[in-house]
Amino acid sequence: MSGFDVNQVRKDFPILDQEVRGRPLVYLDSAATAQKPQAVIDALVRFYQHDNANVHRGVHVLSERATEAYEGARETVRRFINARDVKEVVFVRGTTEAINLVAQTYGRKHIGAGDEVLITQMEHHANIVPWRMLCEQTGAVLKVIPVDDRGELVLDAVDALLTERTRILAVTHVSNALGTVAPVKELTRRAHAKGIPVLVDGAQAVTHFPVDVQDLGCDFYAFSGHKMFGPTGIGVLYGRKERLDAMPPYQGGGDMILSVTMEKVTYNRVPYRFEAGTPNLEGAVGLAAAIRYLEALGMENVAAHDRELLAYATQALESVPGLRMVGTAREKSGVLSFMLADIHPHDVGTILDREGICIRTGHHCAQPVMQHFKVPATSRASLALYNTREDVDALVRGLHKVLEVFQ
DSSP: SSOOOHHHHHHGGGGGGGGTEEEEEEEEEEOOOOOOHHHHHHHHHHHHIIIIISSOOOOOOHHHHHHHHHHHHHHHHHHHHSSHHHHHHHHEEEEEHHHHEEEEIIHHHHHTTTOOOEETTTGGGGGGHHHHHHHHOOOOOOEEOBBBBTTTTTTGGGGHHHHTTTTEEEEHHHHHHHHTTTTTTHHHHHHHHTTTEEEEOOOOTTTTTTOHHHHHHHEEEEEEEEEEEEGGTTTEEEEEEHHHHHHSSSSSSSTSEEEEEESOOEEOTTGGGGOOOSHHHHHHHHHHHHHHHHHHOOOOHHHHHHHHHHHHHHHHTTTTTTEEEEESSSOSSEEEEEEEEEBBBBHHHHHHHHTTEEOOEEOTOOHHHHHHHTTEEEEEEOOOTTTOHHHHHHHHHHHHHHHHHHH
């Protein structure tokens, strides 16, 4: 059993205490964005009311407080993912920007015509499109590790795809469309054996179970604040310091420089080299508050709750007539994608909305996954630490109502 009282946890999230369309809200769309605990809301309000100022440059007291809060958030992130050094924590807008940053700095410097970028078939578009763009810019080749009909990576194909021309492996930790947990540590071991760096899209992982970047061994790890109960517009790129030190800047502007003349620019050290302009100060403060909230619950407890509720929800959904799960990997986290009879997922989502139930329908920014399973879209219920068995039961009742409508 998980080590926290989920009903008590729900009280920390004020948005959940409401009715929509005359029904109690059932929020099952946390893979798109998670709700925010009062602790995060309070941290944002407190920052704006007492500490708001720009960071790093000011000598007045508010700037000093804001800088302390911002850099304190960097240390909080470092601790949460067990990075070696705060210099390995770069604040960005989210996972998407983090991956683009690596593609356009490390990638443009190290990847050329005829080189290869290896990704997987179950990536979010954020871990496909930046690499496709890089390949178009450089003449490199994009290669793909396939998935099988369970939604698991075909590991037998990996060693043959990691060639002497492979310059980076980019892989999701948890598929947002399938819930599949990728064997990131094993993939990193195989890639590093051939001298190939690894980037991990951790957007769907950090909210569900402990992540230790040193244990994983990856070179880069990206995630977003809004998926893990923090604000939107803030995210993190972890990069091993030796990798970041060797990368050119991503954007130019204030604070990413040491000196500027009309003849020469000297760039700042990492991580500031990659944080041009005024950063999302309150976003970093809110992200730190979200991390402290998770740490207070205990990530092992969060992971246990995720496993228990996912098992219950999987069994409950499989009892619904005509429902077919899309993605049945042996190791999953937090996501249930499905087709219901021959009903279009958008219709499923619309009818559930009338019952106060929020799910996601569509291709989930993972169109190659949909193409593999030969479906235009799926219905996706995604779970978080505030969801309960009662939420799942409400979903099942709602799906029976969908079937009644289409009988």
